[in-house]
Amino acid sequence: MAPVSVAFIVYDGFTLLDFAGVYDPVTRLRTMGFVPDLSYIVCARQEVVHSSEGITIIPDAVNIPLPSFDYIVIPGGNSVKDLMNDRQFLDWITVSGPVIASVCGGSLLLGAAGILRGRKATTHPGLRSVLAHFADAVSEERIVEDHGVITAGGVTSAIDLGLYICERIAGCDVREKIASQMDYPHYQTGLR
Numbered sequence: 001m002a003p004v005s006v007a008f009i010v011y012d013g014f015t016l017l018d019f020a021g022v023y024d025p026v027t028r029l030r031t032m033g034f035v036p037d038l039s040y041i042v043c044a045r046q047e048v049v050h051s052s053e054g055i056t057i058i059p060d061a062v063n064i065p066l067p068s069f070d071y072i073v074i075p076g077g078n079s080v081k082d083l084m085n086d087r088q089f090l091d092w093i094t095v096s097g098p099v100i101a102s103v104c105g106g107s108l109l110l111g112a113a114g115i116l117r118g119r120k121a122t123t124h125p126g127l128r129s130v131l132a133h134f135a136d137a138v139s140e141e142r143i144v145e146d147h148g149v150i151t152a153g154g155v156t157s158a159i160d161l162g163l164y165i166c167e168r169i170a171g172c173d174v175r176e177k178i179a180s181q182m183d184y185p186h187y188q189t190g191l192r
Contacts, residue, residue, distance in 0.1 A: 003037035004029075004169055007069040009093065010044050010059060013079025016051040018103040021158025022073050025166050025178050032181065034174045045089060052078040067095045071165060075158070076105025076124070084112035101150040101165065103158040107131055110149065119146040124154040143189035163187050 008023055023040075030038040043066070044059035051057065066072055074093060083089050090113040093100070102110050107123040110116050111134025120137040122128075122144045132138050142153045143164050152161035163184070167175035179187050 001035060001037065001170070003039065004035060004071070005069045006038070006040040006071040006073065006165075007061075007066055007098075008040065008042045009072060009074045010042055010049045010051075010057050011077070011079065011083060011089070012046070012050055013052050013082075014049070014075045014077035015104065015155055016053050016055055017155045018075030018077065018106065018158050019051070019073075021156065022075075022101070022103060022162035022165065025159065025162035025182060026071075026073075028178045028181065029166055029170055029174070032178065034170050034177075038169075045092065063092070065095075066093065067097050069098045072098045072100045073161075073165075074100070074102045074106040074109055076103055076108070076155075080105040080108050083109055099148050099150065099168075101152070101161060103152045103161055104155050107151040108134070110151070111135060115149060116151075119149055120144055121146065121149070121151040122153050123151060141189065159184060160187055160189060164189055 029035040041060040043061045045063050047062055049057045094113045104124045107121050116135040118136055120139055121135040122139045122141055123131045128138050142157045142160055144151050163175050163179055166178050
């Protein structure tokens, strides 16, 4: 298997579970020995970031170019509304090449960046009317993938997104083993 690299994006006001729910299963690809060449880092545009719950994160990398990664994962959070107007942040996440994934309100950042034009997407049920301004189709499915862009619903769908990415990278059997190790019997994507 070829090496795989993942950039987890954080910013002031991100939702911790949006981040951790994806981070935990994806990093198990390496820690459980399924993808030894998996590399992952936490990236931000500043040196210290605080989640909306008050957790402090010191990112591994600050303001680095993102096109060299295979996957970019963007959480939602309380500050999404402000970031939707932050052209520098939106330009930073607007890259071609990597698979871009978001959780909850993170899809609104993808939308504001223009990444969802011509695509189907999902988000938290309370944000679907806003998402409709950016995506061609808004879905109630828990996970939606459309041409290299993966969006997930509300905060707990982060775990499903993490497992979905595991399956995408290493197959269904590996995803099942990771879910079992996590004691997570609830995996669902809504994909047909």
